[in-house]
Amino acid sequence: MKRRAWVLLPALLVALPVLADTPDLSGFWNLVSRVIDPDPELARFVPQDAVVLRDTGAAEFGLMDFGGLKPRPAALKAAQEWNPRAGLTISTACQIPSIVYALQGPFPIEIYQGRDLMVMRLEYMDMARVFVMGDKPDWPADAPHTKVGYSRAHWEGDQLVVVTTHLKAATITNNGLDHSDNIVVTERYRLADGGKTLIASQLYEDPDVLENRGVRYISWRRATNDHVHAYDCDPSFAEEYAAP
Amino acid sequence: MISRMLNRRSSSWPAILLLMAAMPVLAHHSFAVFFDDARTVTVTGTVEEFQFRNPHGLIRITVKKADGTGETWKAETNSPSILERRGWTRTSLKAGEVITIDGWPARDGSNYLRMRSVKRADGTPVGGVAIQAPEEQK
Numbered sequence: 001m002k003r004r005a006w007v008l009l010p011a012l013l014v015a016l017p018v019l020a021d022t023p024d025l026s027g028f029w030n031l032v033s034r035v036i037d038p039d040p041e042l043a044r045f046v047p048q049d050a051v052v053l054r055d056t057g058a059a060e061f062g063l064m065d066f067g068g069l070k071p072r073p074a075a076l077k078a079a080q081e082w083n084p085r086a087g088l089t090i091s092t093a094c095q096i097p098s099i100v101y102a103l104q105g106p107f108p109i110e111i112y113q114g115r116d117l118m119v120m121r122l123e124y125m126d127m128a129r130v131f132v133m134g135d136k137p138d139w140p141a142d143a144p145h146t147k148v149g150y151s152r153a154h155w156e157g158d159q160l161v162v163v164t165t166h167l168k169a170a171t172i173t174n175n176g177l178d179h180s181d182n183i184v185v186t187e188r189y190r191l192a193d194g195g196k197t198l199i200a201s202q203l204y205e206d207p208d209v210l211e212n213r214g215v216r217y218i219s220w221r222r223a224t225n226d227h228v229h230a231y232d233c234d235p236s237f238a239e240e241y242a243a244p
Numbered sequence: 245m246i247s248r249m250l251n252r253r254s255s256s257w258p259a260i261l262l263l264m265a266a267m268p269v270l271a272h273h274s275f276a277v278f279f280d281d282a283r284t285v286t287v288t289g290t291v292e293e294f295q296f297r298n299p300h301g302l303i304r305i306t307v308k309k310a311d312g313t314g315e316t317w318k319a320e321t322n323s324p325s326i327l328e329r330r331g332w333t334r335t336s337l338k339a340g341e342v343i344t345i346d347g348w349p350a351r352d353g354s355n356y357l358r359m360r361s362v363k364r365a366d367g368t369p370v371g372g373v374a375i376q377a378p379e380e381q382k
Contacts, residue, residue, distance in 0.1 A: 060274055060275050060276040061276060062276045062277065063277060084273065084274060084277045084278065087273060088273055093299070094299070106322075106326070107323075107325065107326070123325055174273075174274045175274050175276070175277060226329075229324075229325035229328065230325075231298050231323070231325065232297075232298055233298045233299055234297040234298055234299075236297075237297060237298075237299055237300055237302075240302060240318065240320070240356070241273075
């Protein structure tokens with residue numbers, strides 16, 4: 001038994017510095033509600049042809065404005081025919097968007113960081129994301145698609161890289177443009193400002209719907225003594241938008 | 245007495261900065277589609293109802309018109325968790341209380357607005373803070 005422990009010890013010692021060098025993203029983060037400029041450290045890894053969506057935080061695009069994203073004909077037609085009030089019925093008012101729209105606002109997030117798993121809770125709609133760390137296999141293409149999808153993550157230096165697939169179709173810009181089930185979302189997260197700020201890039205690749213790629217830059221400020229609140233969605237809100 | 249003002253956004257920088265500081269918090273439905281962020285509206289009236297719910301709360305007030313009759317106005321609020329971080333609770337407003345709401349009007353011209361801030365009759369901001377810095381908005 002003692003001998004076995006001695007065999008394991010060197011492996012542990014090798015692993016410890018790696019863990020110690022990993023930035024700790026754990027904690028509660030308030031969204032910075034203004035549009036931020038691309039972060040140079042993250043932008044280095046974003047394809048140059050990706051259009052930057054400047055609608056993070058409080059900003060929003062109006063009808064038929066997709067911030068530079070180029071919808072394919074079928075997606076464009078769907079956006080043209082989109083009825084804003086269709087999402088404001090008793091059966092639709094509490095439908096959850098995917099992490100494509102939900103991450104950039106308007107609510108805080110909370111991160112729990114482990115070696116093999118990370119959990120990101122979004123206050124908006126009580127969403128929870130799980131990041132599977134390391135070199136894990138892909139899910140089969142026909143595995144269930146959800147609004148949080150399946151996320152694999154790894155560290156590249158001080159940046160956490162998260163690749164998410166298996167997202168269920170949902171809005172991109174909250175104005176009639178939806179992504180498909182086949183979207184691939186690549187995110188990079190890094191700490192800045194001495195750990196007080198968390199910055200992310202969120203890259204969208206969805207050839208079924210878009211002729212080009214898009215990216216959002218999102219930032220949060222660390223806060224203490226706070227946690228994600230409950231979000232009990234009440235569909236009766238839709239009655240305020242019911243036809244008289 | 246009732247005051248109702250509908251203002252075009254000022255071109256002066258202080259006004260623009262103030263407006264930016266109080267930008268709406270987008271939510272489930274599109275703010276840009278339903279509300280006009282180029283204008284503001286202020287209404288004073290008596291609270292009839294306050295719903296503290298997701299995705300948006302609602303304040304219903306009766307505004308007294310010049311001819312003595314009343315008309316209903318509704319103000320959509322941010323979600324409860326955001327309001328709580330600004331010092332609100334589900335009992336922040338009571339029926340019968342006179343308040344002044346300012347915010348962004350509905351694009352369809354109805355008596356509906358998106359709340360930016362609320363003041364009590366004595367001028368006290370509900371929640372303690374009328375307008376916060378952008379990064380504290382959410």
